[in-house]
Amino acid sequence: MKSDTPFELNSDREIERLIDEVMSSTLTDLTDEQYRKKMQRRKEVQDQRIAQAVPEKGLIIVNTGNGKGKTTAALGMVLRSLGHGYKVAIVQFIKGSWEPSEKQVFSLWEDQIEFHAMGEGFTWETQDRDRDLDKASAAWAKSLEYIRNPDFQLVLLDEINIALKMAYLQVDEVLAGLAQKPPNKHVILTGRGAPAALIERADLVTEMTLIKHPFRDQGVKAQPGIEF
Template sequence: MEPITPQADQEAAQLDDEATRSGLSDEQYRRKMQRRKAVQEQRLSQRIDKKGLIIVNTGTGKGKTTAALGMVLRSLGHGYRVAIVQFIKGAWEPAEKAAFAPWTLGQNNQPPQLEFHAMGEGFTWETQDKARDIQKAEEAWQKSLSFIRNPDFQLILLDEVNIAIKLGYLEVVDILAGLAEKPDDSHVILTGRGAPPELIEAADLVTEMTLIKHPFREQGVKAQPGIEF
C-alpha cells in the first residue's frame, strides 16, 4: 500500500469542482474525467481494504438513528449478523423492530441474523426515576457488551447510548474499555446527541447532524409515524 498523500485528495476535489463549471467543451470534460479516474485509482491504492470501525452519529439534528438503521439494513443484505440495543427507547414498540422482524427469526436450526433489544423505558420526563433509569442503562450496556465481544456479530448498533452517557447513567471510560474488546473486523455504531469528546476522539467515523429546521419547533407539528418513530 502506498502512503497516503493529501495531494491526491486535494486534486480530486479540484477536478470535481472544475467539472461543474460551464463553458467546458466535451473534449475538455473528457480529459478532466480521465485525470479524475487516475487520481481516484491513486487514492484507492493508498487505502487499506478493511477495518472494523467505531462509528458515532451525534448532533442536534434529526437522522442519527435513521442513518444507523440504513447501515443495519445494508449489513443484513450482506448476510452479516447484526445486533441492535436501544437505550432510553423501549416504552413503546419501535416501528423499525416490526420492520426487521423477519431477520429476528432463526431458520433451519440457525441463530437469527438480527438480535433486537429495546431496553429503555422512555424519556427521563416520563420515567421520573433516575435510579431505575441508571439500572436499565447498565442492563442495556451489559447486553451490548455480550454482542461487542462476540465475533459472530459484524455490526452492533448502540442506539441513543450517547444520551445515556450524557445523562451520567454510564461512564465514558467504561464505554471505551468495552469498545476496545471488539474484534478487529466488527463495526460498532453509537448514536445520540451530545457524544463526549473522548468518544469522538476514539471513533473512526463521526457524523454530526445539524438542526436547521424542524417541524416541531417551527410549525408545532408533533412526532409522526414513519418519520420520528
C-alpha cells in the same frame, strides 16, 4: 520503479487538493473534451486513493449532533449488513416505552438479528434517575455481550450517547468495552452530545446539523414513518 500513474499522491491533504481542483469548475461550462479530461483526472485521483487504502477493519462509528437522522442512518447500515447475510445486534438505550416500528420490520430477518429496546423513554418522561441508571446499566451489559461475540458483524448502540451525556454510563467504561470487540466487528453509537473521548476514538464520525425541524419550527407532532 516508475509508477504507472502520471502522478503520485503523498498525503491526504494533497489528495483533497487535487479533488477540489478537479471539481472546482462549473461542469456545464466545459466543452465535451474538457469534461472528459476533468473526469479522467478525477478517476485517476480516486483510483490511486483506493490503491493506497489500508485493508478492511472493524469500525467504530459515531452519529451525533442536534439534527435528525442519526438512528435512521445507522439503520441503513443495519439493512446493508443484513443484505450481506451478516448477523446484527441492536440495543436501544432510550426507546422501550413504545414499540419501535423498525423492530417489526427486522423481524423478517429473525435468524440474523437480535433487537433489544431496553429504555423507558425520554428522561423527562421517566423522572426517576435511579431507574434510568439501572436501565442504562442493563443495556450496556447486554451491549457488551454482542460487542465481544465474534458471530455478530455489526452492533448498533442506539442513543447510547445520551446515556453518556446524562452520566448514566461512564465514557471510560464504554471505551474499555469497545476495546474488547473482535478486529473486524463494526460498532455504531448514536445520539446527540457524543463525548470528546469517544469522538477521538472513533474511526468515522458524522455530525447531523439541525437547520429546520417541523416540531420546533411549525409545531408538527412526531409522525409514524418519519419519527417512529
